[in-house]
Amino acid sequence: xxxxxxxxxxxxxxxxxxxxxxxxxxxxxxxxxxxxxxxxxxxxxxxxxxxxxxxxxxxxxxxxxxxxxxxxxxxxxxxxxxxxxxxxxxxxxxxxxxxxxxxxxxxxxxxxxxxxxxxxxxxxxxxxxxxxxxxxxxxxxxxxxxxxxxxxxxxxxxxxxxxxxxxxxxxxxxxxxxxxxxxxxxxxxxxxxxxxxxxxxxxxxxxxxxxxxxxxxxxxxxxxxxxxxxxxxxxxxxxxxxxxxxxxxxxxxxxxxxxxxxxxxxxxxxxxxxxxxxxxxxxxxxxxxxxxxxxxxxxxxxxxxxxxxxxxxxxxxxxxxxx
Ligand code: DON
Numbered sequence: 106x107x108x109x110x111x112x113x114x115x116x117x118x119x120x121x122x123x124x125x126x127x128x129x130x131x132x133x134x135x136x137x138x139x140x141x142x143x144x145x146x147x148x149x150x151x152x153x154x155x156x157x158x159x160x161x162x163x164x165x166x167x168x169x170x171x172x173x174x175x176x177x178x179x180x181x182x183x184x185x186x187x188x189x190x191x192x193x194x195x196x197x198x199x200x201x202x203x204x205x206x207x208x209x210x211x212x213x214x215x216x217x218x219x220x221x222x223x224x225x226x227x228x229x230x231x232x233x234x235x236x237x238x239x240x241x242x243x244x245x246x247x248x249x250x251x252x253x254x255x256x257x258x259x260x261x262x263x264x265x266x267x268x269x270x271x272x273x274x275x276x277x278x279x280x281x282x283x284x285x286x287x288x289x290x291x292x293x294x295x296x297x298x299x300x301x302x303x304x305x306x307x308x309x310x311x312x313x314x315x316x317x318x319x320x321x322x323x324x325x326x327x328x329x330x331x332x333x334x335x336x337x338x339x340x341x342x343x344x345x346x347x348x349x350x351x352x353x354x355x356x357x358x359x360x361x362x363x364x365x366x367x368x369x370x371x372x373x374x375x376x377x378x379x380x381x382x383x384x385x386x387x388x389x390x391x392x393x394x395x396x397x398x399x400x401x402x403x404x405x406x407x408x409x410x411x412x413x414x415x416x417x418x419x420x421x422x423x424x425x426x427x428x
Contacts, residue, residue: 108422110412115153115383115424116161118411123151123163126404132391135371140269141171141390144373149389151404152315155424156323156381162312169308170388171266173370174206174223176252176304177231179317181222182343183251184231186335190342196234196291197227199342201349201356206396207276212283219289223350223368225301226280226289232304233290233297241296248304255320256313257329267306274302309374311386318376318384344378348416355395363406364415375401379414382422 127149135141150166184193193199198218202211207225219226235244253259281298284290290297320327321344324337348366352359360366365385367377373390375398385408389400409415414422 106420108413108420110422110424112155112159112424112427114412115155118408119151119153119161119163121411122404122407123149125407126151126387126389126400129400129403132393132399134373134390135392135396138266138269138273140263140266141372144170144390146390148373149400150311151385151387151408152311153383153385153408154315154319154328155383156319156326156328158328159427160312160315165388166311168388169261169263169310170374170390171263171305171370171372172260172307172309172374173305173372174228175309175314175368175370175372175374175376176307177223177228178343178347178368178376179252179255180228180231180235180248180304181346182255182335182339183247184222184234185339185342186251187236187247188234190339193222193231193342196289197222197230199346199349203354206353207280209276209280209283212280212287219284221346221350223346224353225277226284229277229281229297229301230284230289230291232300233292233294235300238292241300244296244300245303248300249307252307252317254327254332254334255317256309257316257327258313260307260309260313262303263306263308266308267303270302270306271299274298277301311374311388314374314376314386315384318378318386320384321378322380322382322384324381340380344380347378352397353395355397359402360416363402364409364417365405366416367405369397369401371396373398373401375405377405379416382414382424
């Protein structure tokens with residue numbers, strides 16, 4: 106079926122979804138890191154961007170929050186840019202674990218692979234793959250330059266969050282050394298873990314994440330800057346990873362219900378990609394039991410429902426140009 110939308114329908118849907126999700130009261134801020142526990146839990150923003158650069162922003166869309174696990178998406182893209190999607194499959198994998206994001210059990214179950222770059226194990230492995238090998242500063246620059254390319258503006262390190270994360274990342278230290286044991290850390294282990302911890306501590310806004318999402322939806326061309334950031338062949342690969350494991354053990358439930366591949370972070374952010382149609386990002390700190398933002402999920406879900414969109418629907422969706 107053909108779905109022909111106007112931009113004002115998209116804008117109205119975003120506003121209506123925001124008002125709906127604002128009423129969802131459940132959840133609690135992440136409490137395993139003091140910085141996250143203390144963020145104002147009333148903050149809430151929703152941003153949508155189309156591949157042609159038109160955008161809608163509702164609420165606290167300029168607030169800079171911790172990107173956390175959403176950072177796994179750009180670094181997976183970076184590794185694909187620097188090597189190839191096939192190399193990522195061989196060195197890390199593309200399998201959903203069906204287990205929580207920080208699972209050690211998942212590594213033991215599949216000891217020849219860290220599973221996917223979108224869980225902690227695979228993300229630390231991805232940081233170890235970033236080039237140039239052996240040079241922490243140059244690797245960090247590659248990671249942040251890539252995010253800047255994807256967002257069209259730079260992320261900013263939240264020092265307090267980085268300190269909190271570094272002081273409490275004992276589980277991730279265990280994951281790193283276990284992966285080293287299996288030959289899945291491709292650079293210095295401590296450096297790789299530190300890069301992962303630092304990338305999780307970057308501050309980002311929903312406006313920036315929506316540009317990143319729209320860049321993926323547009324096949325690698327940033328709608329804001331017009332720059333081709335990555336090869337079009339990478340877009341379906343990263344979207345597949347997002348669809349299969351973006352919500353960890355609830356990824357199936359999420360995709361089944363919402364119809365949009367999305368990636369969450371414990372900072373309260375969610376990034377969603379509808380290939381060829383739009384990128385969407387939402388942020389609100391209170392999380393459900395699995396660590397996914399209650400309001401961000403509700404807003405994106407409602408937005409998709411209002412417009413009748415879904416990646417599996419088989420519809421051809423167009424958005425009319427403004428008159
Ligand atoms: O590695 C960690 O535990 C955090 N820095 C990131 C976790 C996260 O965001 C999981 N996603 N929902």
